[in-house]
Amino acid sequence: MSDGDLTCEELVELVTKYLEGGLTDAERERFEEHVAVCAGCSAYLDQIRTTIALAGRVTADDLMEETKAELLAAFRDWKRE
């Protein structure tokens, strides 16, 4: 990053660092100042937030019922010992 203004192309690469709270105070200020006046980057940030929210609605692949039943049986056996 140069000392000057952040370009949109540079900003999109900082979005995760921004959302993770990894930017310095000065970097965060510059990031937020850009987003405040740039419709494109503001929309991009909105898209990333939507992407995260939608990923949160996806259900991850779960264990097979058979495996779960076997585990529960193993737990019962262990309890009896």
Place this chain on the structure above:
Amino acid sequence: MGTYRLLVDPTAATYAPPPGQAEIVEALRLGDERVFAALVDEYGPAMLRVARMYVSSRAVAEEVVQEAWLGVIGGIGRFEGRASLKTWIFRIVSNIAKTRGEREGRSIPFSSISGGDGDGGEPAVEPDRFLGAGHRSAGHWTSAPSRWSELPEERLVAGETLGIVEGAIAALPEVQRTVITLRDVEGWSSDEVRNALDLSETNQRVILHRARAKVRRALETYLDGERT
């Protein structure tokens, strides 16, 4: 990266187990089946995903997770609560998965990461979406992305849209897929992911960045493509 490095020192005086953990551990020791089943439901998908990074197939990953739970059952009596139960469980599953993967002759995906599965410095957004060098506003959007939060809610959360997200996540390289699954699908904190996968703060973030960027692209193709 071979040795396990706890990023939050569990022996530090400030470490306190998460609320409710002591009760869960006690219930497991007493043989409470409901508590055990709930834990298997809660952590099963994430354990499967972590195991899948190291072993060759879904079936082997399932075996690894099963073995890990047997390890949890057998070891709960000795669990000292110096790390969180979650950290302890995921350390067990990743150790078993690594051993199994080595036996299968698979290389550990992390050995080559400089941020994610060998896709180098691929940008988050296609370079042609920005004005090129020489232009007065070089590096600015050629045309602004659309604002998805203004789309009707029912369109965003429609099964088809979620299917696009799911498909895009499934198409990611293993490490990226695991990080985004733990962070955004399962809702883990970055510290939890770093502990479970033994990643530095920077690596975790770079991998997550690439993963989210690819899922966003897939969504953009789908959501914006249809409108035109």
